Amino acid sequence: MTESVSSHAEPLMPLTRLNKFISETGICSRREADRLIEQGCVKVNGTIAGMGVKVSAADEVSVNNKPLRAKPAPVYLVYNKPIGITCTTDPEIAENIVDAVNYKKSRIFPIGRLDKPSSGLILLTNDGDIVNKILRAGNAHEKEYIVSMDKPITADFVARMAAGVPILDTITKPCKVKKIGHNTINIILTQGLNRQIRRMASYLDFNVTSLKRVRIMNIDLGELRPGQWRYVTESELALINAMISDSSNTEEASQLEQPKAARSGPRIKDVAQPANRRARHAAQPHSPSRKPSRAGGKAGAKNGPSTQAAGKGRSSSKGSLPKNARNKRP
Structure with missing residues (x-):
């Protein structure tokens, strides 16, 4: 009560x-x-x-x-995050985004995040309600990136990235992917799993060499140089409010990286893996099978790998699925 x-x-x-x-x-x-x-x-x-x-x-x-002093007027900033800045409000962490922006008129916090080695557009605000509505995966708001890889982009890579890739015990939602250079793509997501693009590329045996976000919804990075920020304009804010008018909301602030929010796709074990992955798996020695349990049909459940909380394992350098994400239901 x-x-x-x-x-x-x-x-x-x-x-x-x-x-x-x-x-x-x-x-x-x-x-x-x-x-x-x-x-x-x-x-x-x-x-x-x-x-x-x-x-x-x-x-x-x-x-x-x-x-308690009165609630301050809402503030909305557009910031071009340089590589090396950490998207946290923790003052104990060096080069945190709050110190980097150095906005003195109100306490602000980032809407979502960009990895430390990534750069580009991120919004900051003191308005917790708009954060919830923008970030929730079910609201499907677009985020656009320019991403370079360590090898030439192929048509197969583009098609498979766009169709959805198994990571973090789920299948990523279909997205828009376009080759714009020898080793560079433009990709538009409507969800925000932890290190999503890097994990997707790694699964397909590509490695991201640079990642820059250039748009969130109707807000473009424009001509902002790394480290610069500006206010969201009245017209931009009006359009954002129109776009999120039917968005779901929660009272507690949501985080950008929420694997559970995307676990509506098929199970990872139901997805065909690349041929080179199947070959590597077949080449690995198998441990001796355990004796069957007297429980009959229940033996498989007891002899299977133990499960842990989904979505917390890290991808290996080869892009394989984390051990604690294998053979688990979403």
């Missing part, structure tokens, strides 16, 4: 979870707000608040006996 100490709110005034209400003022993250609440540092209308409390703008909230 959800607790609430809100006593001054009007009946129709919307309620917000206390941790979100605090984080939206810019003083800390939701996780940090949770710690403050657990430590008894937060009061609502003069009463120490507990976890799960919901409040409205009419409530008086204080942190460490200091009144």
Whole structure:
């Protein structure tokens, strides 16, 4: 049962979870707000608040006996992330994106992420609700990349990348792929699995040598140089809001890399592997089979490999599936 100490709110005034209400003022993250609440540092209308409390703008909230300042105006930035910058708000991590952008007027955080060795467009904001709607995989918002490989691009590679590749215990959604250079492709995704493009290429025995994001939805990187940022324009924001008007939302902020959000495809073991992979597998010595169990039909389940949490294994240098992702259902 959800607790609430809100006593001054009007009946129709919307309620917000206390941790979100605090984080939206810019003083800390939701996780940090949770710690403050657990430590008894937060009061609502003069009463120490507990976890799960919901409040409205009419409530008086204080942190460490200091009144909470008003929620700042929403901020939306377009940033050209250079290679080497880490997409985290953790101040303990060197070259984190918040320090790199150095925006002083409000606490901001990235919408999704780009790997440290990748570059290009990333959005930053202090608006948690828009983050949820843009990032959720089911909302299918486009993200466009220019990617170079370590060898020439073939028609077969383009076709297979576009059709979907088995990674992280799922099959990637069909995407748009076009060869634009000897070893370079343009690829448009509508999902954001962890290191998705690099894993897809690795599975097909290609290695990414450079990856640059040039578009998110209707926002283009344009002429921004690495390290530069600009504000999202009013017309761009209006179109974003129109595009996400029917998007699903969650109260807790979503992350860009969510393998579970994409696990609606066929099982990996049902997908035919490349011929060179089958050949390597056939060449490997097989361990002696175990004696059959007296349980009969249940022996296979007991003798099979143990399973772990899906989506957390790393691809090997050959691009093979992680051990903890083999023979598992999505």
